[in-house]
Structure formats: C-alpha cells, structure tokens
Amino acid sequence: MGVDGLPILSTIQFAITTWAKSSTQDVVLYLVGNGGNGTFKVNKTENLSGSDLDSWLDSLQSSISAGWGTLFTNYTKYVIRGKIK
Secondary structure (H helix, E strand, O other): OOOOOOOOHHHHHHHHHHHHHHHOOOOOOOOOOOEEOOEEEOOOOOEEEHHHHHHHHHHHHOOOOOOEEEEEEOOOOEEEEEEOO
C-alpha cells in the first residue's frame, strides 16, 4: 500500500502502530532523509526521535510474524535491532 501525502509524525505513527499491526505479516520500513543525533527530520517542523520510533516498533513486534528486523539511518547514527515475534 502506498500513500501520497505530506509526511507528519502522526501518519508515521499510525502506519506503524495501527495499519501495519492489522494489515500485514511483514514490514519493511525505509526512512530516507536528514536528521541529527538520535532524530530523523520528518518535515520542516517535526522530528522523529529514535526513542519514539523504537517504542512504535516495539508495539508492532507483538503483532507480526516476521524474522529479524534492523533499522539503520546513516544520518542519525541510530540503530535498532531486534527479533520481531
């Protein structure tokens, strides 16, 4: 499923914690862009923190039956690894 629209935090959170939980068995998440130390720039006024993304992915893990998941963003130097149950 693709989405055309402006990137905002609430849409990203919904996609990870609600849509993906009920609509898929596997998830691939690509975040491309700039960021800072532990953050990803979503738009001109919003940044996604690594801790928020980690929390959203933890919420998703209990609902899908995939293998290992790894997220790496070159700009933020933030890596999340874990077994997705």
